[in-house]
Each structure stands twice: as structure tokens, then as C-alpha cells.
Amino acid sequence: MSEAPAETVSEGRRLLGLCLGAAGVVYGDIGTSPIYAIRECFHAFHGVDPTPKAVLGVLSLIFWALVLVISAKYLFLVMRADNHGEGGIIALTALVSPPSRRARGPAKILVLVGLFGAALLYGDSIITPAISVLSAVEGLRVATPVFEPFVLPITVLILVALFSVQSRGTARMGAVFGPIMVLWFLSLAALGASEMIRHPQVLMALDPRHAVRFFAEHRGGAFLVLGAVFLVVTGGEALYADMGHFGRRPIRLAWFFLALPALLLNYFGQGALIIRSPAAAEQPFFLLSPAWALYPLVVLSAVATVIASQAVISGAFSMTRQAVLMGYLPRLRIEHTSERQIGQIYLPAVNWALAGSCIGLVLGFGSSGRLAGAYGVAVTTHMVFTTILFAVVAWRAWGWNPILMLLLVVGLLSIDLSFWTANLVKVPQGGWFPLLVAAAIFTAMTTWKTGREILAERLRGSAMPIELFVDDVRNHPPIRVPGTAVYMDSSAEGTPPALLHNLKHNYVLHERVIFLTVQVQQVPRVPESRRFEVDPLGEGMVRLRVRVGFAEDVNIPALLASSPIDDGPLDPMRTSFFLGRERLIAKGTRGMARWRERLFVAMARNAQGVTPYFHLPPNRVVELGMQLEI
Numbered sequence: 001m002s003e004a005p006a007e008t009v010s011e012g013r014r015l016l017g018l019c020l021g022a023a024g025v026v027y028g029d030i031g032t033s034p035i036y037a038i039r040e041c042f043h044a045f046h047g048v049d050p051t052p053k054a055v056l057g058v059l060s061l062i063f064w065a066l067v068l069v070i071s072a073k074y075l076f077l078v079m080r081a082d083n084h085g086e087g088g089i090i091a092l093t094a095l096v097s098p099p100s101r102r103a104r105g106p107a108k109i110l111v112l113v114g115l116f117g118a119a120l121l122y123g124d125s126i127i128t129p130a131i132s133v134l135s136a137v138e139g140l141r142v143a144t145p146v147f148e149p150f151v152l153p154i155t156v157l158i159l160v161a162l163f164s165v166q167s168r169g170t171a172r173m174g175a176v177f178g179p180i181m182v183l184w185f186l187s188l189a190a191l192g193a194s195e196m197i198r199h200p201q202v203l204m205a206l207d208p209r210h211a212v213r214f215f216a217e218h219r220g221g222a223f224l225v226l227g228a229v230f231l232v233v234t235g236g237e238a239l240y241a242d243m244g245h246f247g248r249r250p251i252r253l254a255w256f257f258l259a260l261p262a263l264l265l266n267y268f269g270q271g272a273l274i275i276r277s278p279a280a281a282e283q284p285f286f287l288l289s290p291a292w293a294l295y296p297l298v299v300l301s302a303v304a305t306v307i308a309s310q311a312v313i314s315g316a317f318s319m320t321r322q323a324v325l326m327g328y329l330p331r332l333r334i335e336h337t338s339e340r341q342i343g344q345i346y347l348p349a350v351n352w353a354l355a356g357s358c359i360g361l362v363l364g365f366g367s368s369g370r371l372a373g374a375y376g377v378a379v380t381t382h383m384v385f386t387t388i389l390f391a392v393v394a395w396r397a398w399g400w401n402p403i404l405m406l407l408l409v410v411g412l413l414s415i416d417l418s419f420w421t422a423n424l425v426k427v428p429q430g431g432w433f434p435l436l437v438a439a440a441i442f443t444a445m446t447t448w449k450t451g452r453e454i455l456a457e458r459l460r461g462s463a464m465p466i467e468l469f470v471d472d473v474r475n476h477p478p479i480r481v482p483g484t485a486v487y488m489d490s491s492a493e494g495t496p497p498a499l500l501h502n503l504k505h506n507y508v509l510h511e512r513v514i515f516l517t518v519q520v521q522q523v524p525r526v527p528e529s530r531r532f533e534v535d536p537l538g539e540g541m542v543r544l545r546v547r548v549g550f551a552e553d554v555n556i557p558a559l560l561a562s563s564p565i566d567d568g569p570l571d572p573m574r575t576s577f578f579l580g581r582e583r584l585i586a587k588g589t590r591g592m593a594r595w596r597e598r599l600f601v602a603m604a605r606n607a608q609g610v611t612p613y614f615h616l617p618p619n620r621v622v623e624l625g626m627q628l629e630i
Helices: 003-025 037-041 052-080 089-096 106-137 145-164 171-196 200-206 209-218 220-233 236-241 248-276 278-282 291-325 348-365 377-396 402-424 432-462 466-475 497-506 556-561 594-606
Strands: 479-488 508-520 532-538 541-548 575-585 621-629
Touching: 003 171, 003 248, 003 291, 037 052, 037 220, 037 248, 037 278, 052 200, 052 209, 052 220, 052 236, 052 248, 052 377, 052 402, 089 106, 089 236, 089 291, 089 377, 106 145, 106 291, 106 348, 106 377, 106 432, 145 291, 145 348, 171 200, 171 248, 171 291, 200 248, 209 220, 220 402, 236 291, 236 377, 248 278, 291 348, 377 402, 377 432, 432 594, 466 532, 466 541, 479 497, 479 556, 497 508, 497 575, 497 621, 508 556
Parallel strands: 479 508, 479 575, 508 541, 575 621
Antiparallel strands: 532 541
């Protein structure tokens, strides 16, 4: 009788912990939008004066944007499209078309849509830390103009510190993220509620007719304001991307019981303040604060924006690892910062590329107001792509009624495309930057994927059929030496070129030979029952296929230790790993344009070596080189 309550309490604590973690990680980005969102809605560029009617119209747009985009689209619909518990656009793309085979026709177009959507998130990962931290530090200007010359240096120092600690991992920092963000949301709610009590008429903005009247009265100006209203839902894509870390229920509970009420109270409180004092539209968030709490609020804002930045940086790390495993990016150095959590990783190349770009944006744009012009274009495009891919999954995989599916998609796309077109006017103001970043990364992804496919076809074309090789070994046995040789081979067909080179030059073959192929599946993690496939070839040779998910780490020695190979487990001190090392030469013959061939060759030469990437023991690795034209 006493065990059930104890289990219930334990489960409740676990759920509370997940909700706390979701508040700290998932809602960091969207939770810091109140610092600058309403301020940007009444920017002079839009030509909309902060009159009571205009304020009610903007608040109505904000309310319905949060309800329709975040609550309805992401939390209710898109989060249903989980890939074995994982979310995010790469996981969604894998649901549409498995990466294990070459997509063609409409499937290829959908894969390209997903890839470009993923590339767009890198632009978001650059802009979010820059605009979030800079907008928080700008709160010092409200307190006194003395801090004016120090805003940019302080912002740069915070960003440098943020990216410098990434190598230590987020495991330790994550423990305090949740409580700090809970304090942040409670502060948002308290600041907004204190002003709403004085002017409860702002609650009339819940009526969508105020949004309609706002567009009827301001037209072009209202359209420009819509691009700024979108700032309140940036970070919505994180709900889906982080689903694998926390699960649907904790994310939904944290939204409806903490984040959404706090955000609405603060936005409506800022609106009430502007109605009372229109001049407050220049910095409504910080002007909500009483004088005694201003400096603590600036500090708390800076900490909250760092947490928001941490979320998108970690997301960039995870997305890059997934892209590498799925064959869309070359191998990169990946450091694991936690022995327990596979998601706790650090990619130095990605980290410092983001750091340099963030600092460059801060110094180049100079203010969060100018940076807001660069914000939104990438995220709106990403949201459009998410809707399209979700519709395909719902139609193909779930068998939803096509007519109802069409009506639903039209409704979602009408919202997404409204925000998208409103943000297009930002392209000349800085919106070109995330698009440029996305185009560069998309080009790199497609070039790498295409180059690897062309290279694999040429290697298969020149490879000796495995049956002929086994027969040759049987009829003309070479000298066999003690130990095990593991030949890493990207293809599960034919004889590995490294083996032929070794036999040609050294005239020996190990007593035990394993042809090892790692196959990345369209699922985040592969169950152990489907992990291995063993194919005995005879003459002491065996082909071993190892299946891994796109969210898993690939540790070859650990995988071999648990593989069901005959003759028992491998002896690490008597096992040698033979790797083929191709030297690529761009010839411009066929397959890709000459400039893309050169890009592919450059990426291949700068890719991380196979040895550290697959955690191979360096003193047991033998590399055999060969020259290939691409």
C-alpha cells in the first residue's frame, strides 16, 4: 500500500524537474523577447504612434500570435511529429525521406527544404546571443547615460565569456538554468501585473477585432509592425527541437502554467505603461521597473539572455553532429563534456565561428534596435518549411484526411506567410545576413552530400566483388599473420580498397578480418536488437554492419566489444584498424561544377580524421593512402 504513493511522489518530482529544465532551456529565447519586442513595434520606422488604439491593436496581435503559433501550431500539432522521441527539423526531414538512401524527385525537394531550414537555424544561433545580450545591457542606459560608452564593450565581454565556457559543458550550468528562468518569469509577471492593475482596460486586447481595426487604420504601417510582433514568437522552434531532451508533457506544462502567463502579463503591462505614458515606448520593459529594482533587473536580464543564448548554441552543436552523422557535413571535432548525457557535446570549430560572428554583429550593428532588422527573416522561413514538412508527414505517415489536412495547412501557412512577408522588408536592413549564412551552409551541405555520393559510386565501380576476393584467398592463400584486422569501409559491398592496398604492398592477411560499415539510420537511436548485422564470408573474414541513430555517438571500440562476432570479443592489443585515406583532386570532369568540386576537396582536407572521430586507439591505426579524381 505504501509503494504506490512513493512511486507517485517520485514520478511527480521527476516531472517537476523536467518542467524546471524546460523552463530553463526551452523557453530561454522566447522568454527574453519582452526586453525588446514591444519597443520595436513602436519604432519610428514603422510610422505608428503609440496611441491607446494602436497599443490595443499591437497587444491583440501579440496575444493571438502566442496562442496560434506557439500553443496551437507547435505545442498541439508539430510536437506530434516525433522521430522516436526526437524533434527538430533534421528529425522531421528524416521522417519525410530516410537519409540512408539517395532521395529523388519530390522526396529530394523535401530533403532540400529540410536542409535549408536547418541551415537557417545557424543564422538564428548567431543573432540570438547578439541581440539578447545587447538588449539586456542597453538597460543600463535607462538608469544613467554614464553607461552609454560602455554598452558595447560590456556586451562583447559577456559574449566572450559565454563562448569561452562552452568547452566545460552545460551539465553544471544546467542545474541553475531552471531556477533562474523561473525567477525571470516570475519577475516578468510581477512587473506586468503591477502596471495592469492600474490600467486593466488593456485586457480588451484579447478581442481579435482590435487587431483587425489596427490593420484597417494603419495598413502599411501595421504590416511593418507585424514583422516586429513576430519577435514575440522567436524561439518557438526550440519547443520542437528540444522535445527529445524533456518530452512533450513537461514542455507543455511549463508553457501553459509558467511561460505563457508571465509573458502575457508582461506584454500587457508594457502596453498599459505606454497608454499611461506614450514616451515610455522607447524602453517599456525597463521602465516598468521601480527605480530601486532597475539595476537588479538589468543583471537578471543579462543572465537570462545568456541562458537563452546557451540554448541556441547547444542546439547548433546538436544539429551539427546530426548533420555530420547523416552525411551532410564533414567530420568535425566533437568533445563530450558529460559521461552520462550523450547530448552534452562541444564543437570547437562551431563554437568559435559563432563567437566571431556574434561579436562582429554587435560591433557592426551597434544596437539591438538595428539588430532587430536582421532578426526574423531566417526564423519565419524556417517556420514555413516546418509547416510544409509536417503536412507531408501527417498525410503520408499518419493518413490524415487530405481535405482536412489541406485546410489545416492553408490556415497555418497563412499565418506563417504573413509573418514571412512582413519580415521580408527587413532584408535590406540586415535580414540579408542570416540568409547569407544559410545559403553558405546549405551550399556546403549539398556539396558535401553530393561529393560523397559521387565518390562512393566511383569507389564501388572500381571495387573487387567480395566473392571473387574470397575465392582468390581460398585458391591462392596469402601469408596469414596473428591478430585481427578491422577495415573501415563506407560501403557494405565489394572489397575495401585499403585491404587490397595492404595485400598488394605487404603480402599478408590477418587471421581474422572484419569489414566494418557504420550505417546511420533515420532514427535518433537504434535499439540493440537491430544494432548489428553479421555476414560470415569464409576464410576467417566477416562483414559487420553497425547501425547507429543520428543522435548517437559512434565509439567503434565500444561497439565492437558488444558485437555478436564469432570467436569471441576482440583483443584490443591484437587488433589493428586499417583506414583508407583518399587524396582528392578536382578535375572538373563530371558530377559537379568545378567550383563545387574545389569546395568539396577543401572540406575533405579539413575534415577531422577518422581515428579521433570514431574513438579509435591511435597506436592501433594504419592508414593507407590513395589518389582519387572527383
